Amino acid sequence: MCALDQPFLATVSMSSDYNPPSDPLEFLHDDHQVVLVNKPSGLLSVPGKGPLLTDCLLARVQAVYPQALLVHRLDRDTSGVMIFALTPHAQRHLGLQFEKRQTKKTYLARVWGEMTEKTGTVDLPIVVDWENRPKQKICHETGRQAITDWRVLRTGHGETRVRLMPKTGRSHQLRLHMLALGHPILGDPFYAEGPAGDYPRLMLHSETFQFRHPDGGQGTRITAKAPF
Numbered sequence: 001m002c003a004l005d006q007p008f009l010a011t012v013s014m015s016s017d018y019n020p021p022s023d024p025l026e027f028l029h030d031d032h033q034v035v036l037v038n039k040p041s042g043l044l045s046v047p048g049k050g051p052l053l054t055d056c057l058l059a060r061v062q063a064v065y066p067q068a069l070l071v072h073r074l075d076r077d078t079s080g081v082m083i084f085a086l087t088p089h090a091q092r093h094l095g096l097q098f099e100k101r102q103t104k105k106t107y108l109a110r111v112w113g114e115m116t117e118k119t120g121t122v123d124l125p126i127v128v129d130w131e132n133r134p135k136q137k138i139c140h141e142t143g144r145q146a147i148t149d150w151r152v153l154r155t156g157h158g159e160t161r162v163r164l165m166p167k168t169g170r171s172h173q174l175r176l177h178m179l180a181l182g183h184p185i186l187g188d189p190f191y192a193e194g195p196a197g198d199y200p201r202l203m204l205h206s207e208t209f210q211f212r213h214p215d216g217g218q219g220t221r222i223t224a225k226a227p228f
Contacts, residue, residue, distance in 0.1 A: 020044070020055050025064075028081065028222050032089040033214045035065055038224040039082045040199045046197060057082065072098060075172070078190065078207025080107070081224045085214070093214035096100040098169070104210040107164040107174060108226040111183040112196035114155040115162065119174045122177040126170040135190055136172040138180060146170040148177045155165035160184065161206075203228055 019042070025192045035125040037057065039045065044056040061068045061084050069085040071094045085091035098175045125143025129135040137143075147167040156160040162181060164174050173189050178184060184192040187199030205226040 016042075018048070018053055025057075025060055026224070027064075027117075027216055028088075028224055029220075030065070031215075033086055034083055034094070035061065035068060035086060036081055036083045036209065036222045037061060039074055039079055039206075041077055041079040044076050045082065046070060058084070071095060072169075075202075075204075076205060077187075078107075078204045078206060079201075079224075079227065081105075081209040081222055082206070083209060083211065083222075087214075090214040091128075097211055101167065102212065104208075105166060106208045107151060107166070108205045108207045109162050109174065109178065110165055110186045110228060111160050111178050111190065112158075112186060113160065113183050114158065115152050115160040115178070115181075115183055117152070119149075119151045120181075122146075122150070122180060124177060124180055126173060126176055133221075134143065134171075134174055136170070138176060144168075144170060146173045146177070148174060150178075198211035 003176055012118045019141060021042050023040060028036040028038055033194050044053065045053045046058050046101055047056050057148055058070055065086060067086050069091040071083055071085050071091060074080065074082055082095065091095055110181055124138045124146060125140060126136050126146045127139040127143040129137040149165040149167065151163045152160055174183055179191045184196050186192065186203040187201050188197060189202070207226060208221060208223045210219065210221040212218065
């Protein structure tokens with residue numbers, strides 16, 4: 001039986017293992033309504049539980065923009081584009097875009113093995129693995145719909161560079177969907193085993209974020225180059 005669906009909270013299994021990078025933030029864009037940042041791998045998006053987990057991207061952004069408001073999250077180990085609202089109006093506007101799936105994100109990943117197909121779609125429902133949280137799992141009984149389009153960019157040396165286009169935003173969606181294809185994301189501390197996990201970081205990066213600007217609705221696309 002599958003576990004009952006539960007809200008997923010960003011956590012770190014052991015506070016003593018949390019050593020976020022100290023490099024200065026890379027701000028990609030800012031105006032009177034929004035600010036976009038290139039989140040480094042290893043940094044929480046929001047504070048975790050306990051005093052050792054207070055350092056996070058939200059706190060660092062608020063040190064520069066005290067009025068910054070959270071809109072969405074990325075996993076601690078994922079790097080790339082994140083957007084923050086600078087006004088309550090922008091937060092509501094962007095929140096509705098996420099709710100109605102009007103934002104578009106693309107990710108770059110390096111995965112284990114050389115994929116033979118060039119493109120495809122994974123449509124597998126996801127639910128929290130309550131006994132092993134924060135892990136998630138595929139569950140056709142109680143899982144929420146999760147859809148990911150993918151396209152191979154390059155193969156070689158036993159791995160594949162792939163672009164991922166999620167249509168939904170479930171926790172660990174890209175990690176689980178690539179694992180289900182038999183190609184776990186390299187360096188994944190939760191789902192990659194053996195040599196596939198022996199990398200200095202999770203090889204997953206939020207490359208582009210496309211949204212309608214809260215002031216006027218103009219389509220806006222921000223990109224952060226993958227560091228791998």
